[in-house]
Ligand SMILES: [Zn+2]
């Protein structure tokens with residue numbers, strides 16, 4: 525079974541396409557259950573670029589119900605909504621949510637104070653803000669949202685990373701504390717694939733946090749955050765598979781704000797690729813899988829072979845270890861520290877997400893060459909192309 529609970533409509537002012545087109549796209553892609561979850565009108569202001577008006581809301585509900593009825597033989601359609609959490613307005617929001625018979629309510633934090641931090645119109649403020657403080661404030665709000673008890677599912681848990689700004693220091697304790705609160709309250713978390721289409725180039729939340737959810741028994745569900753019909757269900761089948769390798773056992777389904785955890789066995793494997801399914805590899809990068817010492821880099825450059833793509837370079841050599849290791853290098857012409865760090869993260873992530881496909885006992889050095897930073901999927905695709913040419917992918921014969 526394939527599920528996509530996060531679908532918007534053009535009523536919100538920043539999406540396009542008719543609602544029926546979204547449904548047809550979901551059917552075409554083989555989804556069994558979807559839900560519309562358009563933005564609830566804001567309680568503190570009117571912005572036709574962000575949400576529909578209250579006068580339009582009954583029409584939204586009617587149209588979801590009409591489509592659910594019309595397509596009931598083919599696909600299950602749920603009535604959901606995405607509601608902004610705003611501290612101080614909990615009671616008002618609770619009252620609004622009770623007016624309709626929702627199947628589920630997503631809770632989102634899109635604002636820190638008066639700043640719509642994920643709004644492209646307000647992106648400039650990232651350049652002058654204190655990123656560390658912003659992350660703290662964001663996760664504090666997420667915790668308050670979860671504790672409010674107003675929401676069934678927490679949307680895009682680490683949305684604050686959308687434009688790619690990250691604190692210099694490790695912020696995983698913030699995420700861990702947030703996950704503890706989520707686990708206490710029984711709220712579900714969505715794996716939201718829209719981050720792959722954003723500057724950050726990765727899903728919300730990142731797979732490390734997803735592992736944290738699985739460890740804590742937090743129910744998980746899936747959403748594309750589609751704002752146009754062709755985005756429905758995008759990347760969800762492959763991430764269901766990836767999460768299986770991380771230990772995911774079930775998917776949370778919702779009806780009339782009640783949750784049912786469907787076992788994963790109920791899910792037919794619609795896109796079995798690259799043998800992910802029969803492996804139980806944990807997608808983390810441990811210390812022994814990293815090359816850090818300059819002597820090791822030197823050795824790779826002296827003894828290894830090199831090939832270059834448009835954005836990346838790959839150096840590789842056989843090591844005499846049982847693991848393959850990764851070193852990352854950013855060429856000197858890329859000067860800005862934020863750019864260099866972002867590049868390094870992308871390279872490590874491309875390796876991390878595909879390391880089960882790399883042969884054992886290879887030292888790889890990935891080199892970022894281009895000033896412009898590609899999206900994660902571009903980096904990943906180029907990394908795999910180069911690895912294939914180098915003959916270091918599993919099943920490719922000897923390392924060339
Ligand atoms: Zn939206």
Ligand SMILES: [Zn+2]
Nearest residue numbers: 606632679680
């Ligand atoms: Zn959102």
